[in-house]
Amino acid sequence: MNLSALPDRRAAVRPDAPALADDGIELNNTRFLELVRRAAARLRGYGVGTGDVVAVMLPNTADLIVALFASWRVGAAVTPVNPALVADEVAYRLADAGAEVLITDRAFDGPVRAVVPVRELSMDGTDPDTEPVATGADALALLIYTSGTTGRPKGVMLDHANLLAMCGMVIDALALTEADHSLLILPLFHVNGIVVGVLSPLLAGGRTSVAGRFDPATFLARIERVQATYFSAVPTIYTMLANLPADVRPDTSSVRFGICGAAPASVELLAEFESRYGISIVEGYGLSEGTCASTLNPIAGQRKPGTVGLPLPGQKIRILAADGSDALAGESGEVLISGPNVMRGYLNRPDETAATVVDGWLHTGDIGRLDRDGYLILVDRAKDMIIRGGENIYPKEIETVVYRLREVAEAAVVGRPDPVYGEQPILFVALASGSALDTNTIREHTRKGLAKYKLPVSIRILDELPKNAVGKIDKPALRRLDAEKS
The missing domain is CATH 3.30.300.30 (ANL, C-terminal domain)
Known part of the structure; x- marks a missing residue:
């Protein structure tokens, strides 16, 4: 399955089924495909094609997702940019990525050949692009910038094979089907928002609603209104929701589970949230270098609070002792990950890539241990983060x-x-x-x-x-x- 052809497949199979929504629009599969084709034609008009990099700096909206698929449709890779960054930070990322164009909703003067106003992507009068470019599994799909201990962000190279493997693991682990509805609140300049919030439900035949800026006062009402079946969030968000006034009692019966990642959450917080809202929370762990997630507490099996769960299907976890040997069960060491989700490497940084991915094993820099059942417990961060x-x-x-x-x-x-x-x-x-x-x-x-x-x-x-x-x-x-x- 080629990601660039996903909108076509969805429109062919279920043309009227819902695909994507945000605070202002709702798109069925046919309309979603139409906007992607129109945006792809616009990108072609700017000279974007196979092997190019498109930078996208937008808030969380359906427009950003359309831009993502339009870029893949013409054979380009995408580097999403955090809109909160200052001009110097943005300029560094664009120059390092070699981005040809920047799709944005604001004025920008920087190192790209053209700045494409996002409103142009869906303008009437554009002849829609026809067929998606045939993209190889090893073609670059995403360039995600992650801060480095050297002080300069590094571009994590993820190809189409990485994304498809990761999405397959997520779909299997979460048992996603066409009945699932993701409510996206995490930023789309991170792989979690892209993979767990958008690509996985769309590949499974489900749908995504983009909630825009998170607001604890309205989020639960949004769940009740759209009947979302799951969402992914960070401990800060669960803390804000748990601290809402006692009279906030939404109907959360549509929600199958919530996911918690990006930082450790206390056992007490998860228990308080689940008890109050009746939503099971599963903790997971992963890195951009691993295309998002590597472990997750089971949806249907035993969940162990205080752990980040079991390796996802197709991945392996090793704990490396200080002497370079495999640590014994219960002993702490560096967490290593292998699987088809491990990145291609850091852009233009062969030495750092070689030091991070050794014999197919991703050295995370995180310290953890495995319990007797193989659940991962994070102990500390070796990286100064x-x-x-x-x-x-x-x-x-x-x-x-x-x-x-x-x-x-x-x-x-x-x-x-x-x-x-x-x-x-x-x-x-x-x-x-x-x-x-x-x-x-x-x-x-x-x-x-x-x-x-x-x-x-x-x-x-x-x-x-x-x-x-x-x-x-x-x-x-x-x-x-x-x-x-x-």
């Missing part, structure tokens, strides 16, 4: 921006536990000898170089930052220092 409300933030990325201030001699970012967002970034700096700088100036500087969700919530200036025995900045000591003041 902060997860704020499901968004990955690498301290090095913030530190790199701060170091552009000449007055800064040292900078370090650590995570502070937060009851709603999971973690928040905290910045510590030490100034160069004889320099003067206040926290407001540092804060204004970071606003110019970082997306809002990456901004430190607290900035502290110290005489010097603590060091460990080998002279490196001691981040555990900084976390303790922050906890003492908090």
